[in-house]
Each structure stands twice: as structure tokens, then as C-alpha cells.
Amino acid sequence: MTTQQEELLPATRRALLHRIAVAQTEGRTPSLVAAVVRDGRAVWHGARTSVEGHGPDENVQYRIGSITKTFTAVLVLRLRDEGVLDLGDPLEKHLPGTGAGEATIAELLAHSGGLAAESPAPWWERTPGSLRPELADVLGKQPLLHPAGRRHHYSNPGYTLLGALVEKVRGAPWEEVLRREVLEPLGLGRTTGRPLMPHAGGWAVHPWADVLMAEPAEDLGRMAPAGQLWSTTADLARFAVFLTKGDDRVLSAETVREMREPAAPTEAVDVVDGAAYGLGLQLRRWDGRLLVGHSGSLPGFLANLTISVEDDVAAVVLTNCTSGPLPAWVGADLVRIVAEAEPRIPGPWRPLPEVDTSVLELAGQWYWGTQAFALRLMSGGGVSLEPLSGYGRRSCFRANGEGTWTGLEGYYAGESLRAVRRPDGSVSHLDLGSFVFTRQPYDEGAPVPGGVDPKGWQGIG
Structure with missing residues (x-):
């Protein structure tokens, strides 16, 4: 009898460590942490350098930026599954008076609602959320740049609207609903709206000298559903399992599968690059694999969650610099290393227990x-x-x-x-x-549309 190898082989672990070491060194980032998930559990954690004297491990928080959007999408899909709303509903039906209400909920989830990419100045990621207390401050005077549903145009304000929708329907703050309905059921105790010790500090690295400058860590206020969260590789590893298999306490396997399907119109460049967007998840082709997940960035931090459902392998990459290594590339490489070095062993064939x-x-x-x-x-x-x-x-x-x-x-x-x-x-x-x-080609005994020529099959002499 053979069983699935639970732990990674030494050569695989070394290849993973080598990849993140190269990323940290060549990307010139203060620290970088990563995790790999296989068969529904984290099988490897890796880290390079320290966070303020603390060796970063799977429980050190980093800011995850737009990976927050995937959490917000989960909340919206819970509302749909409960029958509270339909993805085809215009936003105006549930959250009136925004000025962007013609966009449907599905279009907002897939960034095809036509909204602007950013909120009006000043740059929301480096300024207090108190500067944007109302939705009107987030959307500005011209919230729509494109006709709704016509093209994929990534929009941070779009996810602010979805967070406001959750608050309106649930009658509670977005973060409170998220904690109660997603974080606690999935055991994500180190995923929070504000940092908890131990956590990494955010840094900017000078492009032409090996020196650092601290980045501000602002409370994003109304923009929180688009990028507020802090998390760890351990928590995001568990979240990756959920996005692969579902959890009936939060969303069914069928609904998370729906999240992973393309939901936005593709443009010519997307077709070439093999990129698409689902319902709160990014999709891309990489070395022949379909990878789903999300990237995130805020001043001082970069993050990525990458999943290959077919290989049942996922990777999390978190780092604390404004620009440097490309976590999406690193995550894709970590998935590839494991999938190629230790291919998934299929489960044994078994006959059906019963048959109709x-x-x-x-x-x-x-x-x-x-x-x-x-x-x-x-x-x-x-x-x-x-x-x-x-x-x-x-x-x-x-x-x-x-x-x-x-x-x-x-x-x-x-x-x-x-x-x-x-x-x-x-x-x-x-x-x-x-x-x-x-059962037969153009079976004359079946109601074939258009009928079957009475001469039947014949040769041509």
C-alpha cells in the first residue's frame, strides 16, 4: 500500500529556499516570507532576514493590500448564496444614490463596472482614510470612465462600493462582518484590519543606494474593503485551501469554483498574456498552468497568493518593500517547483459504491x-x-x-x-x-432537427 508523501523532499525544500533567497537578494527587500500548500495543508514555510530583530515566521503579519478584495468578494457571494441579492442586480437596487448604481454587482466583482481605477487625489494609499469619510469622496464627481460591462478596468473604488453594500445589508461594519463570517470560521486569527505584534514594518528601498525609508501605515477608512488587511503566511495558506476546496461554513465548493471562472471581458493584451479576472480572483496562464489568486501592494508591502487547483499546490509570498521582487513571479515559481519535482499522486481508483x-x-x-x-x-x-x-x-x-x-x-x-x-x-x-x-450518426429513429434524408447514407459514384 502506498500513501501520499506528506512532507516535501529535501531537494524540493532547498529549491524553494533558493528561490526566495534569490528574490530577497536581487529584489533588495528587508525581508521575505513564503509558504507552500499541498493536499490541503501547509507543507513548507521559508523566510529570509529578520523583522526588527525577530526572525520572520509563519505568524508574522505583513500588509496584504488587494488580497483584501478576495475576502470582500467572499462576503458578497455569501449574500448571493443566501438569496439576499443576485449578481445581476444593479448596485442601485441595494445601495442607492452612489452615482455608479447602474453597474451590476457581478461587474463590480470582476472590475468591469466602468469605474475609475483610483479615488480622487490625494493618493489614498498614503493618506488617512479620514480624508474620505463618505462614498462621494471615494468616487469623485465622475465615478464612471467606461460603459458598465464593456471592459475590464481594475477599480479600487469598485470594491469600496462592495464593502459598503455588505455594511448596508448586514447592518454592521465591513471588518466586523468579515471577522464573524469568514475569519473566525476559517481560523484566520492573525488576519486583522490593524497590525498586531509581531508584524513587519513597511519600507521604501532607494533605487540607487542600499538605504531605507519608512513608509506610512495608514488606516484606509472607506477604502478598507479594497486593501486594508494584514495577514500571515499561515493564515493565507489556510485561505488558499478554502479557495480551492470551499468550506460550507463560509462558501460551498461550487461557489469558490465560480469565483475562479473568468467573469470579465478580455482585451487583446489579456488574450496574449493569458490573464483574466474572475469574481474577486485573478487568473493567468504561467508555464502552461492555470493559476488563480490575487496580488496586493500598499506602500511598504507586496503580497501574492497563487493557487494551481489542478496540481493542488498553492504558494504565499509576503515582503515589506514598496517595490523590488515580484511576488507573483516568485509564487508561480514556488508552485512550479513543487508540482514538477513532486507531481501530484492521484488517489486510487475505486468502483462506485452504487449505480443507478x-x-x-x-x-x-x-x-x-x-x-x-x-x-x-x-x-x-x-x-x-x-x-x-x-x-x-x-x-x-x-x-x-x-x-x-x-x-x-x-x-x-x-x-x-x-x-x-x-x-x-x-x-x-x-x-x-x-x-x-x-446513439448513431443522424439516427433515423430519433427526432434529429431538420429530419434525416430518407435516402440515408450513400456513396457518390
Whole structure:
């Protein structure tokens, strides 16, 4: 009997340490800490240099900037899952009078609501939040720069609006709701709105000399839902597990999967770079892997959370300088090192504990027109449908009962698959969003749209 190796191999640990050492040295940052998650638990923590005489470990706080947005998105999706709101609702329905209410909640989550990237001057990241006590101070006189829903335009004020939405619906401050509904259930006790000792100080590093200048650590006030939080590699490692697997106390696995799906219009440069944005999560292609997570920055700090769901590996990188190393690159490399050095060992194949014979008879080959597809049974009563060769639309489907399933991904996401039976109970065909799948190409015994030529298949002499 073999089991999954729980700890990383010495060579892998050394490669991880080497990567963060190079990042800290070449990036000229006072300190850098990192963690790697595999199989639902942190398996490695690394650190370079000290934080005010304290060797940084997994419990030292760093400011995480825009990773805060992912936490805010989780709160909004909880409201949706409770039925309090719909992602297609315009903001005005729940938070009237902002001047940006035509944007939908989904568009704000995906940064496609058309809002400006920043609040009006002075620069909000280096000035007290008391300068912007009202939403009008955050949005300014012209909050919308683009038509809502037309393009992805990253917006910090957009997440301020989402935080205000949470406060309005819950009747409590954003940070209080976050602590009660997300941080405490997930055990993120070192993720806070204000720093707790031990924590790193934020520094600017002179670009042409090895000297430092302290950066201010402002309370962001109204802008808090866009970038206020402080956290640790240990807490963010646990958060990465949640974003991979879900936790029914906070959000289901299905909802966190939805967060990881592209939700914003892509531009030409995004298509080339393989970048996209989901619901509070950044997505990108890196060395052939789909990576999801979020980066963050505030004066004095840089942060990144990177997850490869397919490899079941995640990385957290935190550092205390305004500019220097690129945590997103470092995080992607940490994931790659583990995924390539110690590939994921698949779980053992096991037969299904039980099977519905009415579903089993659907397994096998089906044709959409002349293209061959295979329908396979999955655990939990779900099925998958994929082309037998070449390229084509494929998806997994969740069982609804009574011979129907709902698509979970790709072209068929949300579409209904059902088995259509004849009066005698035998299967006539599959109906997938009006597409007819038959057991034989253009089966004359099935209701093929447009009918089947009575001459049938023939050669041409």
C-alpha cells in the first residue's frame, strides 16, 4: 500500500529556499516570507532576514493590500448564496444614490463596472482614510470612465462600493462582518484590519543606494474593503485551501469554483498574456498552468497568493518593500517547483459504491451530428461528456435527479442535459440545450432537427 508523501523532499525544500533567497537578494527587500500548500495543508514555510530583530515566521503579519478584495468578494457571494441579492442586480437596487448604481454587482466583482481605477487625489494609499469619510469622496464627481460591462478596468473604488453594500445589508461594519463570517470560521486569527505584534514594518528601498525609508501605515477608512488587511503566511495558506476546496461554513465548493471562472471581458493584451479576472480572483496562464489568486501592494508591502487547483499546490509570498521582487513571479515559481519535482499522486481508483441502472444505460458513445462523444458516469451521480477525438466542447454535469443534469464548465456551463425516453421507457436521445445526441450518426429513429434524408447514407459514384 502506498500513501501520499506528506512532507516535501529535501531537494524540493532547498529549491524553494533558493528561490526566495534569490528574490530577497536581487529584489533588495528587508525581508521575505513564503509558504507552500499541498493536499490541503501547509507543507513548507521559508523566510529570509529578520523583522526588527525577530526572525520572520509563519505568524508574522505583513500588509496584504488587494488580497483584501478576495475576502470582500467572499462576503458578497455569501449574500448571493443566501438569496439576499443576485449578481445581476444593479448596485442601485441595494445601495442607492452612489452615482455608479447602474453597474451590476457581478461587474463590480470582476472590475468591469466602468469605474475609475483610483479615488480622487490625494493618493489614498498614503493618506488617512479620514480624508474620505463618505462614498462621494471615494468616487469623485465622475465615478464612471467606461460603459458598465464593456471592459475590464481594475477599480479600487469598485470594491469600496462592495464593502459598503455588505455594511448596508448586514447592518454592521465591513471588518466586523468579515471577522464573524469568514475569519473566525476559517481560523484566520492573525488576519486583522490593524497590525498586531509581531508584524513587519513597511519600507521604501532607494533605487540607487542600499538605504531605507519608512513608509506610512495608514488606516484606509472607506477604502478598507479594497486593501486594508494584514495577514500571515499561515493564515493565507489556510485561505488558499478554502479557495480551492470551499468550506460550507463560509462558501460551498461550487461557489469558490465560480469565483475562479473568468467573469470579465478580455482585451487583446489579456488574450496574449493569458490573464483574466474572475469574481474577486485573478487568473493567468504561467508555464502552461492555470493559476488563480490575487496580488496586493500598499506602500511598504507586496503580497501574492497563487493557487494551481489542478496540481493542488498553492504558494504565499509576503515582503515589506514598496517595490523590488515580484511576488507573483516568485509564487508561480514556488508552485512550479513543487508540482514538477513532486507531481501530484492521484488517489486510487475505486468502483462506485452504487449505480443507478437508468443512468448506467446512458454511458458510452453518442453522436452530435457526426461527431462522436463519450458519456461517462462520475461519483455523486454526475456525468461527463467529451469528444472521443480531436477538439470539441466538453463538460462535467451535476445531477439534478429525475434524469437531468446541469453543466458545470465551458460552453455547457449552466445548460441542461436530459435523457429523452420513448413511451416504452427506452432512451431515444440526449437533449443538451436543444442539441440532440443520438446513439448513431443522424439516427433515423430519433427526432434529429431538420429530419434525416430518407435516402440515408450513400456513396457518390
